[in-house]
Amino acid sequence: MMKDVLDYFKTICSIPHPSGHEELLGNYIEEFAQNHELDYARNEIGDIIIYKEASPGYDDHAPILLQGHMDMVAEKDVDSNHDFFTDPLEIYEEDGYLHATKTTLGADDGVAVAIMLALLSDNSFKHPRLECLFTVQEETTMDGITHVDKNWIHARKMISLDGDVVGETNVSSAGGVQLTIRKNATFVESHDQGYKFYVKGLLGGHSGDAIKEGRGNAIKIAGLVLKACLDNGFDIRFSSLNAGQKSNAICRDGLFTFQSTSNKEELKAFIHEKMEEQKALYPLEPLDYTLEEEQSGHVILDSDALIHFLALCPYGVEKYSYYFNHFPVLSLNLGIMETTEKAVELILLLRSENEINLKLLVNEVETLASLFGLSVTPSDEYYGWSYDPDSQLRKSYKEAYKKAYDKELKEVPTHGGLETGYMSRIFPDIDIVTMGPNCIDIHTPQERLEIKTLYEVHDFLKNWLGEL
Numbered sequence: 001m002m003k004d005v006l007d008y009f010k011t012i013c014s015i016p017h018p019s020g021h022e023e024l025l026g027n028y029i030e031e032f033a034q035n036h037e038l039d040y041a042r043n044e045i046g047d048i049i050i051y052k053e054a055s056p057g058y059d060d061h062a063p064i065l066l067q068g069h070m071d072m073v074a075e076k077d078v079d080s081n082h083d084f085f086t087d088p089l090e091i092y093e094e095d096g097y098l099h100a101t102k103t104t105l106g107a108d109d110g111v112a113v114a115i116m117l118a119l120l121s122d123n124s125f126k127h128p129r130l131e132c133l134f135t136v137q138e139e140t141t142m143d144g145i146t147h148v149d150k151n152w153i154h155a156r157k158m159i160s161l162d163g164d165v166v167g168e169t170n171v172s173s174a175g176g177v178q179l180t181i182r183k184n185a186t187f188v189e190s191h192d193q194g195y196k197f198y199v200k201g202l203l204g205g206h207s208g209d210a211i212k213e214g215r216g217n218a219i220k221i222a223g224l225v226l227k228a229c230l231d232n233g234f235d236i237r238f239s240s241l242n243a244g245q246k247s248n249a250i251c252r253d254g255l256f257t258f259q260s261t262s263n264k265e266e267l268k269a270f271i272h273e274k275m276e277e278q279k280a281l282y283p284l285e286p287l288d289y290t291l292e293e294e295q296s297g298h299v300i301l302d303s304d305a306l307i308h309f310l311a312l313c314p315y316g317v318e319k320y321s322y323y324f325n326h327f328p329v330l331s332l333n334l335g336i337m338e339t340t341e342k343a344v345e346l347i348l349l350l351r352s353e354n355e356i357n358l359k360l361l362v363n364e365v366e367t368l369a370s371l372f373g374l375s376v377t378p379s380d381e382y383y384g385w386s387y388d389p390d391s392q393l394r395k396s397y398k399e400a401y402k403k404a405y406d407k408e409l410k411e412v413p414t415h416g417g418l419e420t421g422y423m424s425r426i427f428p429d430i431d432i433v434t435m436g437p438n439c440i441d442i443h444t445p446q447e448r449l450e451i452k453t454l455y456e457v458h459d460f461l462k463n464w465l466g467e468l
Helices: 005-013 023-035 107-120 218-231 264-281 304-312 355-371 392-405 420-426 451-465
Strands: 040-042 048-052 064-069 091-094 097-100 130-135 157-160 168-172 175-184 187-189 193-200 237-243 254-260 288-294 298-300 316-320 328-339 343-352 375-382 410-413 431-434 448-450
Touching: 005 023, 005 107, 005 451, 023 040, 023 048, 023 107, 048 107, 064 107, 107 130, 107 448, 107 451, 157 392, 157 420, 168 392, 168 431, 175 304, 175 355, 193 218, 193 264, 218 237, 218 254, 218 264, 218 304, 218 328, 237 298, 237 304, 237 343, 264 288, 304 343, 304 355, 316 355, 328 355, 343 355, 355 375, 392 431, 392 451, 420 431, 448 451
Parallel strands: 064 130, 064 157, 157 431, 168 410
Antiparallel strands: 040 048, 048 130, 091 097, 097 448, 175 343, 175 375, 187 298, 193 254, 193 288, 237 254, 237 328, 316 328, 328 343
């Protein structure tokens, strides 16, 4: 019995595949190609392409590239014991949606893998030659798409299956760069009162899609509160700062430990006052905190520099589009903060489809960091995808969607990073559209997939391919 698209997605959920560790899922896809006697290739980094020859009568039609990424963002609730490297996701259906228990679901972009596998295993529909590309590490470094062999790809029409709203197609995407802010740490013994300051309860979310919502960031909030403490004469010296799990996810919670010689009751009351002010700024988020006393230990010399940088570092949307209402074209996310034996590091993710805007914001962060003696290292830069007003593939998509649903297909830009940016840079003549089912709250443990829309996208694509 042939598996349907939901069966394939559930199988994907049973195979660990966090970003950078897609080997097991890649093995499954490679075995699938072998079992279905389909030509394929796999490179050293783990990208896979599978070819399906045109159905009878379609040999003279131009080939079509279908594309999605294998990796998922591995986020979980603080009380979850899930191990993304070894454990299958615990999935369940509720009210027409598929969820994972206390973890991300990986619908971004497991749905693309499922749709391609379902189409590749189905010989009942008409289609041109299909080139199905499965990439790795999209959520972190974009190394997968940058290592794809150009000779693999002959198609100049590409359907990216990395969309997350039915009835919408992306027409552009942001480029970006990751910045690692580092302070070499010298720890000294201290016997003053220690504290554990835990900021929690924020919604988080995809730092491309959700950044325009103005959601709170635990790293930024802690920086503002502790900077206010310094400004009002309280003694604050960090012992450690640990927050966030992914640079492309808005930081939901963080633990900041410090020591102080200030009056305990006055310090606690002041932090409570400032946290209440922060709660008022985010009325739709269940922002909360705890402040507990702990034994003294070590503190970081000159931790004031870190506090000042966190408070002054830009966060959120820096610039909106002139053309699309409330659409961000430049943003910065404070994603991860970690303390090791030698340093404190903060990882930022900056996004813009305009390289000039991006460079100006990088320079702003570098200048601010230099004022406080912090180093900045850029990495993982990736390209944006510019709007093509003359896309013939998008015109065909709009006509087919109107015919199928008697509704207009919405054309929307995205502030998220897509592999379309690299593809358009390597193949300037490639024509690209995006599609996908309804995936909600991606990059958070609240992520869910509307099941009926997975079938809807699969069935629409299956029919549309016969018209291309």
